[in-house]
Amino acid sequence: MSTESNVLTAASADAAAPAPAAPAPAAPVADKLTKKALTADHPTWCPGCGDFAVLNIFYRVLEKLQYPHENIVCVAGIGCSSRFPYFMNTHGIHFIHGRALPLATGVSLSRPDLHVFVFGGDGDGFSIGGNHLNHAARKNVKLTYIIMDNFVYGLTKKQTSPTSPIGFKSKTDPTGAIDRPINPMRQLLASGATFIARTHAAQVKHMEAMFERAIKHDGFSVVECLSECVMFYASAFDDSTPRKGGVFETIDEAQHDVTDETAAFKMAENLTPGKFGVYYQVNRPTKNALEQKWIDDTQSKMNGMTPKDVLKKRLETMR
Ligand SMILES: Cc1ncc(C[n+]2csc(CCOP(=O)(O)OP(=O)(O)O)c2C)c(N)n1
Numbered sequence: 001m002s003t004e005s006n007v008l009t010a011a012s013a014d015a016a017a018p019a020p021a022a023p024a025p026a027a028p029v030a031d032k033l034t035k036k037a038l039t040a041d042h043p044t045w046c047p048g049c050g051d052f053a054v055l056n057i058f059y060r061v062l063e064k065l066q067y068p069h070e071n072i073v074c075v076a077g078i079g080c081s082s083r084f085p086y087f088m089n090t091h092g093i094h095f096i097h098g099r100a101l102p103l104a105t106g107v108s109l110s111r112p113d114l115h116v117f118v119f120g121g122d123g124d125g126f127s128i129g130g131n132h133l134n135h136a137a138r139k140n141v142k143l144t145y146i147i148m149d150n151f152v153y154g155l156t157k158k159q160t161s162p163t164s165p166i167g168f169k170s171k172t173d174p175t176g177a178i179d180r181p182i183n184p185m186r187q188l189l190a191s192g193a194t195f196i197a198r199t200h201a202a203q204v205k206h207m208e209a210m211f212e213r214a215i216k217h218d219g220f221s222v223v224e225c226l227s228e229c230v231m232f233y234a235s236a237f238d239d240s241t242p243r244k245g246g247v248f249e250t251i252d253e254a255q256h257d258v259t260d261e262t263a264a265f266k267m268a269e270n271l272t273p274g275k276f277g278v279y280y281q282v283n284r285p286t287k288n289a290l291e292q293k294w295i296d297d298t299q300s301k302m303n304g305m306t307p308k309d310v311l312k313k314r315l316e317t318m319r
């Protein structure tokens, strides 16, 4: 097929010059989102790292959900687990340590048609990024956050993390950690997250179910996924891994009402390994929906002005 531009090129070409190469045929648009289409670089994690299973299950869940490939965005901060976007053939952003959530919030609010996923470790999420976690939760920003909790800083080679237990010996605590660890479920409940669940990287069926439920939740959903750092804290959670002799106790939702915040707080009191499953899930308007309503209401009050003009007018009143 000749386009206007290549016709012009041909007309102006030197007769002796070789004919321009035919454009490469466009790649056919894949009609199915497959693991192959989602796979980018081979992961650089240590052999045996729990994060491999998280990645594989995430591929599997996306294959099942069949979202448009171009609408998937993966965001992360810094850490071994935060290398996740490199291994996903989707839009991806590897951002500053602890700052993945504010960036992902901007993406989610400006493009509500996108499926936004955030990945990271316990250090990235609960330590340097802890403040952002609280605010994304209370605002109920529409996105899914998967925290690979290994109770240690892996990338920087074994420092105490906010989830390390008292007594854990690390490079920052050679005689044993003395600080009380944070309790992820309790912290997320107190912050106002509308979906929180726990799972384990060695329990792939359970992990798959938790990811799928979190992704389908309309609001801020978080899955804390225990993911072993075989290099710097191997067997951190043997108690929760049956193949290592532990007990993987799941939440029976016939006995636990996931909309009962007090019951969820109580369940979160169980120390490690605790229970696995959905602790809490409620529906509350997302920041995305509230912001859109505000924009629509303001626009209708302002005789159909464009959002840019509305913003300009607002800024003028603030001067
Ligand atoms: C501002 C800043 N402070 C500190 C660091 C060093 N740093 C990089 S990753 C990391 C913690 C990683 O631990 P975690 O988030 O638990 O992820 P993991 O590597 O265990 O998956 C730290 C402290 C940094 N990159 N930037």
Ligand code: SF4
Pocket (backbone or CB within 6 Å): 044, 045, 046, 048, 049, 050, 051, 080, 081, 150, 154, 155, 228, 229, 230, 231, 232
């Ligand atoms: S250091 Fe730990 S967390 Fe990092 S890749 Fe290796 S096993 Fe995984």
